[in-house]
Amino acid sequence: MQTEFPNQPGYAPAGALERPNPVCRRCFRISHYGEFTPVELPEASYQAVVREALAQADQIVYVLDVFDINGSLVPNLAALLANRAVHLAVNKVDVLPAEVEPEALRQWIRRVVESAGVKVADVWFVSAATGSGIGELMDGLAHGDGTRVCVVGMANVGKSTLLNQLIRRSGPDAKPQFTTSRMPGTTLGMTRAKIVLQGGRTLTLMDTPGLIEGHRVTDFLCADCLKATVPATRLRPRVYQLDSGQTLFLGGFARLDFESGAHQPVVCYVSNDLVVHRTKLERADAFWESHQDDLLQVPCAACRARLGPLQPHRVWSDRARVNPGQRTADGLRIGRAGGDIVLPGLGWITLFGAAFAGRLYVPDGVVARVRPRLIGHVSRMDK
Numbered sequence: 001m002q003t004e005f006p007n008q009p010g011y012a013p014a015g016a017l018e019r020p021n022p023v024c025r026r027c028f029r030i031s032h033y034g035e036f037t038p039v040e041l042p043e044a045s046y047q048a049v050v051r052e053a054l055a056q057a058d059q060i061v062y063v064l065d066v067f068d069i070n071g072s073l074v075p076n077l078a079a080l081l082a083n084r085a086v087h088l089a090v091n092k093v094d095v096l097p098a099e100v101e102p103e104a105l106r107q108w109i110r111r112v113v114e115s116a117g118v119k120v121a122d123v124w125f126v127s128a129a130t131g132s133g134i135g136e137l138m139d140g141l142a143h144g145d146g147t148r149v150c151v152v153g154m155a156n157v158g159k160s161t162l163l164n165q166l167i168r169r170s171g172p173d174a175k176p177q178f179t180t181s182r183m184p185g186t187t188l189g190m191t192r193a194k195i196v197l198q199g200g201r202t203l204t205l206m207d208t209p210g211l212i213e214g215h216r217v218t219d220f221l222c223a224d225c226l227k228a229t230v231p232a233t234r235l236r237p238r239v240y241q242l243d244s245g246q247t248l249f250l251g252g253f254a255r256l257d258f259e260s261g262a263h264q265p266v267v268c269y270v271s272n273d274l275v276v277h278r279t280k281l282e283r284a285d286a287f288w289e290s291h292q293d294d295l296l297q298v299p300c301a302a303c304r305a306r307l308g309p310l311q312p313h314r315v316w317s318d319r320a321r322v323n324p325g326q327r328t329a330d331g332l333r334i335g336r337a338g339g340d341i342v343l344p345g346l347g348w349i350t351l352f353g354a355a356f357a358g359r360l361y362v363p364d365g366v367v368a369r370v371r372p373r374l375i376g377h378v379s380r381m382d383k
Helices: 025-033 043-056 077-081 102-115 134-142 159-169 223-229 281-291 301-307
Strands: 059-065 085-091 119-125 148-152 191-196 202-207 238-242 246-250 254-261 264-270 276-280 310-317 331-334 339-343 347-351 356-363 369-371
Touching (some): 043 077, 085 102, 119 134, 148 159, 159 191, 238 246, 246 281, 254 264, 254 310, 331 356
Parallel strands (some): 085 119, 148 202
Antiparallel strands (some): 246 254
């Protein structure tokens, strides 16, 4: 996948950056001391702030986390947009496995977003952390209609970091103005900054709060647990050859029991810093009770309390032709083409369609999904 883009020439230094609003005491303590008290913005308040920002905007940038596409879709955004098209900025592409085919991924993401009722003008792959792809996004905005740019997205998808990258690209003296933190809920209201482009054209950038729904693992984590859970480097696939009667633990966040079926590979795509441990199913309960705080490492006891106990969901794979994204009342069904079991905020587990019956345990409220295999199936969908 192409993740490095050249700097776009022709942007003047942003000497005329709008003076930011006075920094609130909360943002000061985040920036200078790393202190943070999570604040969850009610959905009604979130929608009011976003509606106000959208009413002022000429262009809309919708930021998605490529590591968790479905989990980063904003609920009811289509109603707020009122049929307006968005620029999709798909963030964190630098962590994807190298095997992902970019153009097929681009088309698949477009279909997922449009199936939620949101019109898509274009799709940009970016990394707010490294700056790759930011030049192309900036060039697209510079040639778009209007100068007021509103950025929307769920919490912890990287909106504020992306905006700071746009500011940096506007000139060598430009300084970031948006508060960033690993913790979700850092931005609680609409904030603005201006960048001046070559020829005197000005873009006004408007950041909006990130919505926290409580359906992703990351919505419940402290800064230390987030560091071990959210990938910072390209994912290394971890392949396990499993037989029935075995269990995989993904840290202390999830557990996959293989109760019966054929010998088969199972691939885990999670942060390289997260412990994945295989054990016998008959020992799994005892292992869980004994090793949550040492071998499994995360989440910590406080985050476990917020996440709640792990709840079982049936998982099975058979030779039937089924929708690869099917979730039934009985659990997660995977057909002959295989599929990814997506754990929102954590990653995904790939099964390849061999006979499998078991249980997936995730915290109550975390909504696991099945989708076509990102590596393999999605890559072939447009060929």
